Amino acid sequence: MEKEPIIKCRGVHKWFGDFHALKGIDMDVYEGEVIVVFGPSGSGKSTFIRTINRLEEHQQGDIYVDGIELSHDVRNIEKIRMETGMVFQQFNLFPHLSVIQNITLAPIWVRNWPKNKAEEKAMELLQLVGIPEQAEKFPGNLSGGQQQRVAIARALAMEPRIMLFDEPTSALDPEMIKEVLDAMINLAKSGMTMIVVTHEMGFAREVADRMYFFDEGLIVETGTPDEIYKNPQQDRTKLFLSQILQH
């Protein structure tokens, strides 16, 4: 039985001016898969997942998300963005809105849900990420870990079919990384399709189906966590892994 991938990338190129950031990325992601993307900084991994919901525009190649082609058509872009939630390194919560307003804003104004339905959903999600008591607070009064969990809830409130995580724990103090990873692990185990840019190798080992190692705008190596950790094929992968696993 041939199942269509939910995300299909073929020969994706991206330039920033003259800098060739993505040099032909191919990737298929199937529903329910958890993909971990890792690699040195400047390798194009963040750029890549930002092309999936068009925060960056790719200049060559094709990207299909949920069967919709990502092109210049604004309607397609907004449709894809409704189906893909994104969590950012810097949280990017809206500082002028309370936690619950952060979460309900898009469901109310983009999905046209009635306010009480959106709020019920928001409380459910806050329960899920473990901070229902913070609903009325403003982002500025939360810790980094709490903010990132709100950001996850905010993305989930749109009931996306795919979740993109762009280095979600890189801006966090060490003691807060676990609470965010736990929320992500729960999400992964619930069957959500996820692409995660991260260097959290424990997380990758626990839930990733496949891992992609990016370097200099190319996919250098791909495989299951077991294959990548125990038996990396490429020298660059070995070197990078030895550097991040040393400490």
Added chain:
Amino acid sequence: MAIKELDQDIMRPPQPPGLIKWIRDNLFNGIMNSVLTIILFPAVLYLIYLILNWILVTANWRAVSEFPMLFAVGQYPRDQLWRVGVIFSGLIFMLGVSWGRWGGLLRMITMVVVGFLVLIAVLPVQHPALTVQMRLYLGGNLVFAALGFLIGKKTKLKEYLIIIFWFLIPVGGIILLAGFDSSAQLPAVPTTLWGGLMVTILLAAGGIVLSFPLGVALAFGRRSSLPVVSAFSTIFIEVIRGVPLVTILFMFSIILALFLPAESRIDRLVRALMAVTVFSAAYSAENVRGGLQSVPLGQIEAAKALGMGNFKTTVFIVLPQALRAVLPAIVGQFIALFKDTTLVVIIGINDFLGIGRSIINSDPEFVQMRTEVYIFMAVVYWIFSYLMSLASRRIESALGVESNL
């Protein structure tokens, strides 16, 4: 009990020094400072005495006290004053409603304004303007404010309804003030007769309300990716900002009239309002643009990632943060606008300052009292400007609690 015991172990911050200690530490620490304090203290007292003595004894306030209505409404026909009264009471009523609904600073403003009116109503002096009817009317505003307060407090009025009414009253008010050519009950009152504080407030409030959206539009226009829109906005802003307000007032009052056919003459006051609006909009636009630039790109990306289009991103995410960032600058701009309205004197509109000047010039005796008249007007301008500044700070702190991401 446990808490009390615990309390004794907690280290407390050092108490601020008592009054005696403060005086000793700050005013008498050393011989030099003690001498200075001993010399300056009576000097300051004497200065205060001089000022009070001038205000209460030397100064002759007749040029101010004889013409309260002139200062308030200019030459507006005295038999049509009830129109001004209706609008004024309408605003007092809305002030009461807003107090009941939102509280905070509005409580203080309402109480100060109404308290001031009641004080005048019961003032135990004889004054031709303070007729029994006038006293009743002034005192009656207490009832309007109280009624408004109760309505605002008890009925859960929607906030947008209150805001809509705040706009409807001035708009309806201007129509009421102007009247109709053909009406016997509401005869037309030409704007040449309007004057005083009424015109100053009208120009300032009108200018603020109209220039703000125009300024926001220009700010977006300047950032627009459409070259025509962006070029137009940039040229508009730079030209207006590069020209003194006096020039713009002249342009609107004289040149505009030359270009338009005679039958479509725009009213003098409206032309002044247009000039003030355009002037203020150019400055507001730059303030707002500064705010727009202060919103981090990540905010816009987060909104887009949630599927929000450009318009929704702007309305819900960018504008609220941008305006909050530049609120002090915008209010500063409004205060400047309020004071700039005094320039309409040069195109022959008798605003508050204009009335003061014409009173001074009307009688050689009053020329002697010009200091008093100008001081009185300065105080009135200061009160309004300070209220705006106070309101701005309250709004800032109300908004500021939730910031600092």
